[in-house]
Amino acid sequence: MTTVPLAPVRRWILRTQSAHRERGATLSSLYIGALTVAIIGGMLHRQLAEVFWPPHPDASGLAGASLTALLYGLLYLALRRFGPLALSRAAASWLLTAPVSRRSLLIPSLRIAALVAAVIGALAGVAIVGHTAPRTPPVALLVTAGALLGLVLLLIAAAAQAGGRWGVAVDTLMSLVFAAGFAGLVTDTTLDQPVAVTAWPPARTLVPLIAGVALVVLIASALVVRGLARTPSDHILDASRTAGTLFDTAFGMEPSFLTDMIERRYWSRRRLRSVALPLASRLPVLTAQDVLLTLRRRRRLLTLVFLAAFPLLLGNAPAWLLGAAVLLGTLTAAMTATGNVRTDAGNAVLLRLLGLSSRQAVLQRLWVPGVLAALWSAAALTALDLLGDLPPGPWWALGLALGPVGAAAAVHRARAGFVRNDLLPLDTPMGTLSTGPLVNAVMGPDLLLLGLPALLEIAQHNPLSWTTVLVQAVVGVIGARAYVSGTTETTRTELHAS
Amino acid sequence: MEAVEVEGLHAGYGATPVLVDVHLTVPTGRGVCVVGENGVGKSTLLRCVSGLQEVESGKITVFGGDPGATPEFWRAVVTTVEPPTWYPGLTAREHAELVCRAHGQEPGEAGIDEALERFGLAKHADAIPPSLSSGQKQRLVLAIALLRPSSLLILDEPEQRLDREGRADVAGLLADYMAGGGSLLMASHDDDFAIASGAAITTMESLSAVAG
Numbered sequence: 001m002t003t004v005p006l007a008p009v010r011r012w013i014l015r016t017q018s019a020h021r022e023r024g025a026t027l028s029s030l031y032i033g034a035l036t037v038a039i040i041g042g043m044l045h046r047q048l049a050e051v052f053w054p055p056h057p058d059a060s061g062l063a064g065a066s067l068t069a070l071l072y073g074l075l076y077l078a079l080r081r082f083g084p085l086a087l088s089r090a091a092a093s094w095l096l097t098a099p100v101s102r103r104s105l106l107i108p109s110l111r112i113a114a115l116v117a118a119v120i121g122a123l124a125g126v127a128i129v130g131h132t133a134p135r136t137p138p139v140a141l142l143v144t145a146g147a148l149l150g151l152v153l154l155l156i157a158a159a160a161q162a163g164g165r166w167g168v169a170v171d172t173l174m175s176l177v178f179a180a181g182f183a184g185l186v187t188d189t190t191l192d193q194p195v196a197v198t199a200w201p202p203a204r205t206l207v208p209l210i211a212g213v214a215l216v217v218l219i220a221s222a223l224v225v226r227g228l229a230r231t232p233s234d235h236i237l238d239a240s241r242t243a244g245t246l247f248d249t250a251f252g253m254e255p256s257f258l259t260d261m262i263e264r265r266y267w268s269r270r271r272l273r274s275v276a277l278p279l280a281s282r283l284p285v286l287t288a289q290d291v292l293l294t295l296r297r298r299r300r301l302l303t304l305v306f307l308a309a310f311p312l313l314l315g316n317a318p319a320w321l322l323g324a325a326v327l328l329g330t331l332t333a334a335m336t337a338t339g340n341v342r343t344d345a346g347n348a349v350l351l352r353l354l355g356l357s358s359r360q361a362v363l364q365r366l367w368v369p370g371v372l373a374a375l376w377s378a379a380a381l382t383a384l385d386l387l388g389d390l391p392p393g394p395w396w397a398l399g400l401a402l403g404p405v406g407a408a409a410a411v412h413r414a415r416a417g418f419v420r421n422d423l424l425p426l427d428t429p430m431g432t433l434s435t436g437p438l439v440n441a442v443m444g445p446d447l448l449l450l451g452l453p454a455l456l457e458i459a460q461h462n463p464l465s466w467t468t469v470l471v472q473a474v475v476g477v478i479g480a481r482a483y484v485s486g487t488t489e490t491t492r493t494e495l496h497a498s
Numbered sequence: 499m500e501a502v503e504v505e506g507l508h509a510g511y512g513a514t515p516v517l518v519d520v521h522l523t524v525p526t527g528r529g530v531c532v533v534g535e536n537g538v539g540k541s542t543l544l545r546c547v548s549g550l551q552e553v554e555s556g557k558i559t560v561f562g563g564d565p566g567a568t569p570e571f572w573r574a575v576v577t578t579v580e581p582p583t584w585y586p587g588l589t590a591r592e593h594a595e596l597v598c599r600a601h602g603q604e605p606g607e608a609g610i611d612e613a614l615e616r617f618g619l620a621k622h623a624d625a626i627p628p629s630l631s632s633g634q635k636q637r638l639v640l641a642i643a644l645l646r647p648s649s650l651l652i653l654d655e656p657e658q659r660l661d662r663e664g665r666a667d668v669a670g671l672l673a674d675y676m677a678g679g680g681s682l683l684m685a686s687h688d689d690d691f692a693i694a695s696g697a698a699i700t701t702m703e704s705l706s707a708v709a710g
Contacts, residue, residue: 267587267626274591274624277599285599293587339586347583353642354600355573491568 006104009095052123053130059188061197064132066184071124072149073178075117079157080171082246083239084113085231092240096233103228106236110228113154114221121150132197141206148213155220161239162224162231179306186309189316190387253437254419263339272296286340286356286364294337294368304333304372308379315389322389323458326380327448330402333376334369334410341365341414345495358495359488366407366480373406374399393464398454401469404476405451408483413444415487415495450479499562501526501650501681502547504705507556509539509546516542520556520705524650529672529682529697533689538702540685541579544652547683548577560650573601576643577652582635584627590614591623594642601646608645616667617641633659644671651675653684657691669694 018026041048059067085106087096095105125146129139160167200206242261249258277288278295294301307329314322344351344361351361378399385395419440426433453472457464488495502524509517516539524530532540545551547558549565558565561574584593591610598608614620617637627635636659643651651672657665665688672695676682686692692699 263586264628268629270587270626272587272589272624272626274589274595276605277592277595280595280599285596288599289585289588289596292592293585296587343583343585347580349580349583350585352572353576353597353646355569355646356600357569360569493567493569493572 004098004100006095006100009098009100052127057130057132057134057196059131060191061132061195062184062191063188064128064197066181066188067128067131068124069177069181070185071128071181072121072153073174073181075120075124075150076153076157076174077171077178079113079117079154080160080167080174082242083109083161083236084117084154084157085109085161085228085236086239086243087236089240089244092237096236101229102231103225106228106231107225110158110225113158114151117150117154118147119150121153122147124150133200134198136200138200138203138206141203141210142200145206145210145213148210148217151217152213152220155217155224158224159227161235162227182306182309186312189312252419253434255440256418270296284360284364284367285354286361287367290337290340290365290368293339294372297336300336304336304376305379307332308376309383311380311384312387312389315384315387319461320455320459322384323455326377326458327402327405327451327455328445329380330373330377330406330451331409331413331445331448334373334406335413336372337368338365338410338414341411341495345415345417348494351493351495356493357488357490358492359484359490361493361495362411362484362488366404366411366484369410370403370407370480373410374401374403377402377406390458391461391463394466394469395464397466397469398457398464398472401473401476402451402454404473404480405448405454408450408476408480409444409447412447412483412487416440416443447479447483450476499526500524500559501528501561502530502683503557503559504543504547505557507543507546507558508554509542509551509556510554517546518706520702522547522700522705524681524683526561526649526681527676527679529676529684529695531692531695531697531699532683532685532702532705533687533692533699534685534702540702541654543702543705544577544579544654544683544685548575548579548652550577550580574649575652576646576648576650577654578636578639578643578656579652579654582627582639588626589624590619590627590630590638593627593638594645597642597646603646610645613641613645616671618664637664640668644675648680650681650683653682655686656684657686657688665691666694672696 086109087105091105096102122143123146125143128146129135129142133139133142156170160170245257245261249255275292277285278291280288283291310329311322311325314325341362351358354361356364376399378396381390381395381399384390385393420436421434423435423439426435451472453468453475457468457472500523502522504520504522507517507520507522508515520539520543522530522532522543532543534540542551546553547560547565549558549560549567549571560571563571565571565575585596588596591614594610594613595605598605598610611620611623614623617640619634619638619641622630622634627638630638640653640656643653656668656672660668669691672682672684676696682695682697684692684695684697689699
């Protein structure tokens with residue numbers, strides 16, 4: 001088959017596209033982009049400095065190593081999730097199917113991905129060195145090593161995208177590295193006298209090491225570029241759909257595009273076997289369905305168990321922040337089981353087929369999120385209690401009392417539906433702010449206010465009494481019940497929040 | 499009491515009128531099949547009777563009451579006029595079981611496996627419905643619609659995407675449904691199918707007083 005040179009095609013597309021743009025539109029976009037970065041940088045430079053380069057190193061060697069595993073593990077997983085090589089949807093439709101060289105088609109994407117991976121790798125390097133290390137001369141070398149590590153991860157991810165099943169094994173390995181980093185950070189917070197890094201290896205050791213890595217990156221890049229043509233079309237198409245959905249989500253300010261895509265992909269890869277609905281004769285039918293859905297998401301449940309240790313990382317943070325993190329975690333845990341509510345809220349066709357009212361549906365669907373929320377917050381608060389971050393008291397019981405709060409908030413979130421763009425915009429000195437995405441974002445977390453007794457208790461750092469537990473339980477149950485009564489009816493099937 | 503009564507119905511999309519002065523009666527325990535070209539308003543009529551589309555004027559009653567969003571209405575009426583949605587992580591068979599259980603039926607007694615077999619879905623019982631072809635999805639909807647108890651079926655071209663044998667089977671099932679006291683309102687392109695189901699055939703033109 002004759003291969004058509006790609007460069008003239010791309011030039012033609014670019015010329016034709018720019019003919020439809022207004023004169024100076026690209027320059028104006030660049031100007032606005034640069035201005036936005038400058039304004040945000042100006043506003044947040046102190047906080048950014050605190051994150052990347054605090055006045056004095058404040059983390060131990062274990063924290064530094066854990067951060068390295070966590071950040072670079074996350075970078076790899078993100079690269080794999082987004083491709084790393086992707087085309088625009090238009091290019092995927094028209095150029096992927098054309099007789100052009102696939103290598104030339106993918107090289108620009110590899111170039112951009114390499115730039116992004118190197119910059120993120122370098123930034124992660126700066127942050128790790130800034131928090132962990134004495135600021136001695138090899139800092140620049142260490143940051144270079146960070147960028148090179150980013151590139152190595154990109155090359156592995158690109159090869160995995162083109163390659164076979166070993167990519168899945170590497171993904172699992174990197175997930176374990178990420179989890180180990182998280183576990184290391186949690187362990188570090190529990191140590192009384194963590195070991196600080198006192199000196200880096202000298203430059204004479206680092207230079208040949210980094211030069212060696214750079215050489216490996218060069219050779220591996222050549223091999224990956226050679227192998228680009230073998231990248232299967234379906235992998236590129238998948239990555240292009242992900243990139244397209246991300247753009248849609250960003251420009252349309254509509255997070256549900258992304259969550260729906262992730263959910264669809266997850267289930268399309270699973271091989272299921274039909275089973276009888278668990279405990280169907282004892283549980284209400286929709287509760288039994290939620291139990292089945294939750295049991296099928298074992299990895300997600302495992303992640304929740306891990307996340308129960310997350311508040312431990314905030315042991316030194318202000319107490320109110322710790323309380324807020326526990327409440328948000330409760331919401332996250334409950335949201336594991338609200339996929340069915342989201343389906344019904346989007347379209348009530350199945351609820352009509354089931355012949356159930358919105359009240360019956362919501363009442364039945366609150367149970368599993370409630371149990372998950374209660375168990376998660378009980379586990380998180382017990383862990384904090386055991387490690388001495390909380391004053392004495394029955395914290396496990398306060399966690400259980402948060403169950404109805406998490407359930408109501410998660411079900412409310414699942415019923416939020418699409419962002420409403422018909423709401424009045426707010427005029428601010430910084431420009432016009434559309435309120436639809438803001439209103440949508442707070443739907444769900446707003447019901448966490450029912451957890452105010454627990455939040456205040458954690459924030460005030462006083463010993464916990466059973467009276468507070470009782471108050472939280474009563475507020476949670478009455479609040480959840482009022483939410484159901486106020487937003488559902490026995491004479492209506494539609495579930496959308498009103 | 500009639501199953502469905504429509505008097506002087508006007509409905510449309512924006513400025514385009516689709517239904518003009520439509521009259522229709524479906525007696526309880528009987529069936530009516532509306533035939534006609536694409537675009538004459540068959541599906542719009544079914545959507546109006548299901549209470550899923552706003553009417554401009556006229557009166558619709560289903561078993562003497564307003565068609566609407568109440569659970570009681572949907573326990574009596576099953577419709578396939580809407581594109582289906584599916585629950586995440588639930589197989590085709592589990593969808594059928596869920597619907598049966600919600601209506602108090604035991605899955606074994608309801609005959610889920612027989613229904614899936616009859617609609618050629620037995621091999622796909624473990625598939626998640628979004629992974630099925632559009633024809634298989636339609637057959638699954640139809641299988642579930644016929645499994646659960648109801649008093650009125652509102653079906654939009656149920657013969658679509660069924661082979662000759664499948665059409666004969668479904669027509670037989672619809673005839674049984676009416677023999678058991680159920681009522682049927684459907685739209686179809688296939689006169690033979692309508693006749694086999696035992697439904698009375700009528701055209702959109704004959705339902706409209708203006709056109710008539």
